[in-house]
Amino acid sequence: MDFGIFNLMTLRDPAKSRREMIEETTRLVLQAEEIGIDVAWFAEHHFSNYSVCPSPLLMAAHMAGKTSKIDVGAAVLVLPLYHPMRVAQEVALLDIQSDGRARVGLGSGYQKHEFDRYGVSLDDRAEMTLEYWDVLEQMLHTGRVAYEGKHFRVAETEFSLRPVQERIGPFYVTGNNPEIVRRTAASGSVMFMTAGYAGSKGLFAIYDRVCETLRKQNIDPATLKTGIQQYIHVTDSKEQALQAADCARYVARLVTALRQPVTEVDGFMIREVPIADEPPLETFRDNLIIGDAHHVAERMAEELRRLNPSHYNCFFQFGAMPYAMTKGSMERFARDVVPLLEKEVGPLDRIGRGRDALAA
Template sequence: MRFGLFNLMNQHGLEQREVFEGTIECARLADALGFDIAWFAEHHFSNYSLCPSPLMMAAAVARETRRIRLGPAVIVAPLYNPIRVAEEVALLDQLSRGRAVLGIGSGYQRFEFDAFGADLAERQERMLEIWQIIDQAVHHNRFQHAGRMYQLPDVPQAIRLYHPRRLETFFVSWSAPTIHHAVATDAVPFCTVGWGDTAALTSLHDHVARQYAEAGYDLAGRRFAAQRYVFVSDDKAELMKVAEGIRYAGRCAGHMRVGAQVLDGHVIQDRPVAGEPTLEAILAGLPVGAPETVAERLVHEIRTIGITDLSCFMWPAGLGSRAVLRSMERFGAEVMPLVTKALAADTRQPADAVA
C-alpha cells in the first residue's frame, strides 16, 4: 500500500500564513512518517484552496524534504500553455532530485475556466493533448505536436528528468482516448468522492471500471488510487469540528461545480447544498475517529475496492495546523502499522492455506 498526503490548502477561519507554513510542516512530517507522495491541489480565486500553482508548492517542499515524492493533484491542464507546464514538470524533477510525479486532470469549475478565458467544453480534448505533449517533452526531450488544439514546432526540451525513467502519472478523466493513453503509459486512475462513504467510492470505482471496459480494457489487476478524508482523534468535540470542516469544503466544491458559489471577497459563503450528508453521517462514513476505527475502515475499503494508492486528505477546513499534525503523528504511529499488518496477512493467507 502506498500512502500519500493530499494538501488542499483551504483557508476557512485561518490566517493565510498558517495555511502555507502548516502545509510545509505537514509535508515534512509525512516525509518522516514514510508517506510515499505529497500532493498539492490547484484551484483559483477563492479560499477553497490557496494553491494556484501546485508545481511551485511542490518545488518549495522539495527543499524541505528528503525522500517523499511530490506532485500536483492535479494540474488543471486546459488552463496551461503546454510548453511551459512540460518544462516546469521537468524542472520540478531536477529540483527534487528525481522525486516528481504528475497528476493531471481536465478541470470542472466553470468559475475558473471563465476567468482564464478557457472553454470548459474543450477540457477533455485539451487535457489529452497537453498530456501527450508533456510525455514527449520529458521522455524524448522534444516539442513537436500536431493536434486539433495545439501545434508545436520541433524544438528541444532542454531540461531532462533527473533519472532516466518514465514519469509516474495519475489522471482524472474517463474519456476513451484518455484511457487509451493511460493504459499505454501505465498511468493510474485517481478518484475522490469528497465526503462520500464507502458505497459512493465503490460506485465511482465501478463507473471507472465500466469506462475502461468500454475502451477495451479491464481495470481489475491495475493500480487504482483513491483519496479519502482521514483524521485520527478520540475527542468527540474535535471530531465534530472535523465533520464541519469536511462539510464546508464539500459545500464549496458543490457550489463551484455548478457556478453557484457566493463570495465575500475571496471567501465562499457556507451554504448548504442539496442532498448533503449530516455531520453524523460524515463521521460514520469516513475513516475518521479512533485509530482502530480508522484502520478498520481503511482496510475494508482497500480490500473491497482494490485500492493500491491511498491519498490521505488530512487537513479538514477550519482546523488549526497543530491539530492536523497531532492527527498525522497518531496515524503514522498507530494506524499505518495496523493497516500494513492486516494487508500483509492477506498476502500470506494463500501460502498459509496451502501449508
C-alpha cells in the same frame, strides 16, 4: 502501495495569514516525511478560498528544498489552464530541483469559476487534456516535441531541460471522460479517485463506473492501476470527531458551490450555504474515515481489499482543520493505525501489485 499526504490549503478565516498557512503546510509535510509518508501532493485551484494554492509546482519546488526523502508533486495539474510547452519544462525543472523526487498528477478540471476567468471553455477540457498530455509525454520521455492537434500545434522543438528520472511516471490521472479513462489504463498510468464526503461507498461506486467504462471499450479492468484519496482523522474523542466532520462538511459546501453554473462569492470567499438535502453532521463523520485507530484501520482495510490501490493519498488537513488537530491525527496514524492495518491486510508493499498478491 505507498502513502501520500494531500495539501488542499483551504482558507476558512479570511483574516488568517497566507504565510501562516504555508508555514503550517510545511510543518505537516516535514512531519509526513518523518513518519514515512512517501509523497506530498499539492492542489491547484484559482480565485477562491477553496484553495490558496494556484501553483502546485511552485509549492512542490518550495517543499523539495526543505525535505530530503519525500516525493513532491501536483495533484493535479489542470492541463487546459496551461500552455503545455511551459508546464512540460516546469515539471522537468521540479525533477531536477528535487533530485528525481517529482511526481505528476494530470486532470481536466471541473470548476467553471476558474475556466471562465482564464478564458478557456469547459466544454473543450477533455480534448485539451489529451493533447497536452501528448506534449508532456513527448517532452519528458524524449526531450523533444513536434505536435499537430486541434488545440495545439508546434514545430519540432528540443528542450535544454531533461528530468533526473529516466522516465517520470506513472502519471496520476483524474477525470471521468471515457477517452481519458481508456488512455489511463492503456498507458499504465494511475486512475486517481476521490469521492469527497461520500466516502468509501462513493469510492466503490466510482471504481465500478470506471470498470464499466473500460469493459465497454474491451479493456480488462484488472489492468487498471488505481490510486485513491480519502479523508482521514484519528481521534478517540466523539466531540473532535464531529469537529472533523464539520471541516469535511465545509469542503463539501464549497465544492458544491464550485460545481454550479455561477459560483456565488463575496470577493474571493465562497458563500457557505447548506447543500440541497444536506445530511446531518453524523453522516459526514460516518461516511468518511473518522474515529479511533481500530475504526480507521478497519475502514482502510475494507478499501484496500475492494480496490487494491497502488497509492493511498491521505487527506489529513481538510476544511481548514486546526493545525494541532491535524498534527495529532497524523501522529496517531503512524503510531497506531499503520501497524493495525498491516495486521489486517499484511505487508502494505504487496497491495497494488495485482489480485494474486492481495489474496496471498
